[in-house]
Amino acid sequence: MTQSPYWNRIADKAKSENRPFFSLAPMEAVTSSVFRRVVAKAAAPDVFYTEFTNALSITHPIVKKTTKGRLYIDPKENPKPIVQLWGNNKEDFEKAAVEVKQDGYEAIDINMGCPDIAVIKNHSGSDLIRHFDTAQAVIDGARATDLPVTLKTRLGYSEVDEYKEWIPFLLKQHAPVLTVHLRTREEMSKVPAHYELIDELVRMRDDIAPDTLLQINGDIMDYQAGIKLANEHPGVDGIMIGRGIFTNPFAFEKQKQDHSTEELLTLFKYQLDLYDEFVSKGIPGHFAPLQRFFKIYVRGLKHAAEIRNDLMSTKTTDEARAVIAKIENGGYQ
Numbered sequence: 001m002t003q004s005p006y007w008n009r010i011a012d013k014a015k016s017e018n019r020p021f022f023s024l025a026p027m028e029a030v031t032s033s034v035f036r037r038v039v040a041k042a043a044a045p046d047v048f049y050t051e052f053t054n055a056l057s058i059t060h061p062i063v064k065k066t067t068k069g070r071l072y073i074d075p076k077e078n079p080k081p082i083v084q085l086w087g088n089n090k091e092d093f094e095k096a097a098v099e100v101k102q103d104g105y106e107a108i109d110i111n112m113g114c115p116d117i118a119v120i121k122n123h124s125g126s127d128l129i130r131h132f133d134t135a136q137a138v139i140d141g142a143r144a145t146d147l148p149v150t151l152k153t154r155l156g157y158s159e160v161d162e163y164k165e166w167i168p169f170l171l172k173q174h175a176p177v178l179t180v181h182l183r184t185r186e187e188m189s190k191v192p193a194h195y196e197l198i199d200e201l202v203r204m205r206d207d208i209a210p211d212t213l214l215q216i217n218g219d220i221m222d223y224q225a226g227i228k229l230a231n232e233h234p235g236v237d238g239i240m241i242g243r244g245i246f247t248n249p250f251a252f253e254k255q256k257q258d259h260s261t262e263e264l265l266t267l268f269k270y271q272l273d274l275y276d277e278f279v280s281k282g283i284p285g286h287f288a289p290l291q292r293f294f295k296i297y298v299r300g301l302k303h304a305a306e307i308r309n310d311l312m313s314t315k316t317t318d319e320a321r322a323v324i325a326k327i328e329n330g331g332y333q
């Protein structure tokens, strides 16, 4: 196992009575520095990931600047996120690994599960499940520095049974962490995650790579659901939560509780403030992706549909703040 203070801390947690560790899933246009800080304030997981970033673009002289926002880590972020990379070329990963290490990242995760057609046409993401040789090349490339390299994948590309060859292949890489989204590429997110295979995955891990931490992902909505799953499957070390955060920004809190409108709106205003701070640093930010978050905070309110409409027609953070003020002043009747 790679020696790294970062993963030693996670491994200690995974192997103690405090297991499992929890992470916020990497999500494109979601897990930016701004939103990671929002989740950290609400209830922090143990591990954060960046949005996935093309390994080639990181060092490419022309498109490099487009990765600036994705790769930005705020000095206040603790722990720092793991940078997730996607691509299909060993050399791209070698160069990207050197660059992200210089940027201060402490670990790299390789995306081996993205179902997006553009990524697949690029022979990346879940297409690597069909091309073990390319998968091996990018893993070798990502290991160009001493940063730990972790892997995130799906069970297979077309058929669930592909996991019987694919997962052992990945385990033989002896990565510090293997994250498995319990579906195939073809299944996208349309069928329930295959929890029935967790124990088999644990057995594979125990046989092939006992030092690799196994992190499970798919349909786990919050901390309580993660604990339940980990208790039912004692070999699971980590729980990754993605879309659950859209239903409940407090998804990682240990004691489930109801949150007042005031608390939700405070978190909403915090996100708007962080966004303004982010843009004021000259980092490219876009208002439209920010709007996708607004529904999280107003979901349970009376007049939610009208409020959501008003929020979706805003163009600036100040306009969004005006809608919040109207909610606070009882303006929606």
Ligand SMILES: Cc1cc2nc3c(=O)[nH]c(=O)nc-3n(C[C@H](O)[C@H](O)[C@H](O)COP(=O)(O)O)c2cc1C
Binding pocket: 025, 026, 027, 028, 029, 030, 050, 051, 052, 084, 111, 113, 114, 152, 181, 217, 218, 219, 220, 240, 241, 242, 243, 244
């Ligand atoms: C909006 C969105 C963006 C995503 N972007 C990424 C990504 O950049 N990298 C990645 O590995 N997975 C990505 N995923 C997949 C999630 O990390 C996760 O594997 C998937 O949502 C299943 O977990 P869940 O059921 O807890 O949401 C994305 C998912 C969503 C919903």
